Amino acid sequence: MSQLAFDIDAMIHEVEVQQMPAWNGAPLRFTTDYYTPSQLDAAFRRYQVERGHFGCVPLSHMWNRTGLTGAHADTNGHTLVSFTADLRHSYLCDGHRWQSETPCTCLGDLMHQGICEQCSWHAIAADENGVVEAWHDHAMPGWRSLPILPESLRIKLQSGESSHRGQAWLDRYPEAWQFDGAPIRTERPTRAPRHIAGRSPWGGFDLAA
Template identity: 45%
Template sequence: MNTLMEMIDDLIHEADVAALPEWNGIPLGRPTFTYRHPDELDAGWDRWIALHGHFNSINASHMWHRSYTNKHRQLGDHTIDQFDIDLRCAAGAHQEHRATLGLGTICSCVGNCLTQLICSTCSWHHIGTENECVEAWHDHAFPGWRSLPVLPAKLRGQMGTTKLTPQLEDWFDTNYPANMRVPGAPIITERGPYGTRHVPGYSPFGGYDLSAPQEGNPE
């Protein structure tokens, strides 16, 4: 039974929802896969939260939301915004269907967890895993990055400093072309079989430190 305070909270929420302006933005409560400006995705997420609250919002909404690990950035002549989406069933949904319908496992998942990177400067986007999106974005913003020499792990120092030390500066001046030594440019670092995430902001130039496997280790 609801307490008096819970009933008051519900009435306040209903009043807040009734006062919201008419919605003409992106569809709510389902994923969109066509290009949308980051402002549109932010507005859609905010509208969902205003209607339904924060609790279980990521899973229940099946909508794009800002990544917690990568904020809006300007890298070179391009922008980058990262959004994530969870397309899986709610926890326990399968068991609930089995118990109430007696039909065995029923899966209503529309997918898995996905990432989207957006360059709003160019109305460009890519959807996939995080690493796939990062690589596609660099194809878009820094073509030719795939042919860059790999920085040896012993020079990188286990993802330590992001500063351009004299030793690193000498190595990059020798091995990287001038157009890959500009603000926002990435580097490629030798890595082991683990810890292979492409890390934003860890390039000495302010861009990504992109993962490359160590020689002899599996991809």
Template identity: 35%
Template sequence: MNPNPRTGRHVTGLAGNPMTKVLPGQLSLFDDLDAEVAPLPGPQTAAPSLYDSPSRGLVARTAEVEAWRARYGNWSSIRRSHAWEVHITCPDTPTARCQPTVLSADLRCDCLDNCCCVGDLLYRGACRGCDWEGEPRNQENAAVEDACDHAWPGWRDLPVVPRVPEDRKRHGAWVDRVATHYPTKWLTDGGPIRTRRSGLATRHVPGRTPFGGYDLAAEDPADAAASSTPHDGDPPAQRDS
């Protein structure tokens, strides 16, 4: 208790006064005044970007972004942290062998107008079985291909095969047919397949084989040549690339 000796009340305007003493647990008016002068550590300025973090691998990335959220909050954390996280719909479960997945980092801004940011949504291949990560890419498919180069080298030479039937009862026959054209245990170990696609359906889709492998789009060369002309019906079932 250090009231002004003359008035018996606390006074303002004496910040930095060495005579000021504050008991433990007592609010110091003078400390508050100092804080108003110093720049406020608001979340916008204090929260660091994780984009250039040296962390690699899903485990380290997840731990890092969880620590970031615990400290700086969950709101809009994907944009505020610019962290590399497993991209939406892409698999994040650990695997015994190397298996592909994709991380994305959001560099887009929240400017309302007069924006001259170069931000974008970026992708990079990653592995669920080890800490490998690929280089940042502008397209998700390119990141998937990097990850398949890592986990399933040789996938580019695979023959294009029929799409996986929607009807699960036909999966057995599909597996029997495709396995004869693919390396031994490729399918059952969760390896990717290549299927002919066209139009807008050219995304590399995770988890689409009966064993959880990627379905990689092999764009029809004729489709590219025909430009915007849509195809009627399915393309030929089996064609070598």
């Protein structure tokens, strides 16, 4: 009976999908073209409705927000909204699972995309840091020339410890870069190279130098 119920549910779902209006939004596959965050969200939901949630991230290779770690910002009239697309070789791919003549559609790596909807701007990179840096080039050109906060002072300032040296360093920071959402560049050990949102004294990114 359970198999019969499963088959009936599958038949009902197939009919429902056939009755849905034709899709004319963002592609239900990987794309490098520009689409707004809401368009990408809608496309990923449509894929899930048509083909189910199981394996939807590696099988679709579509841009989605699954498992994101926080590369988002709203600064100086620009926003950063992040997506990932999993192009890595997946055991769910028909070509891999059955070793058949079906071409493998797995294209390579885990990709990252950042979008500034106000400007219809986007950037695609192989890692999150690349997207964050591209967005800062777009939204706040000149950040690459900012002074670098030494590691010892970064630890004290971000832990909330009172530090005369750290405060003196911030007092000499370029005044033009002391605004809500402004980034800071910090010295980092090689094991911690990730740019971190919301960790600058002004609420912007802490950019690993």
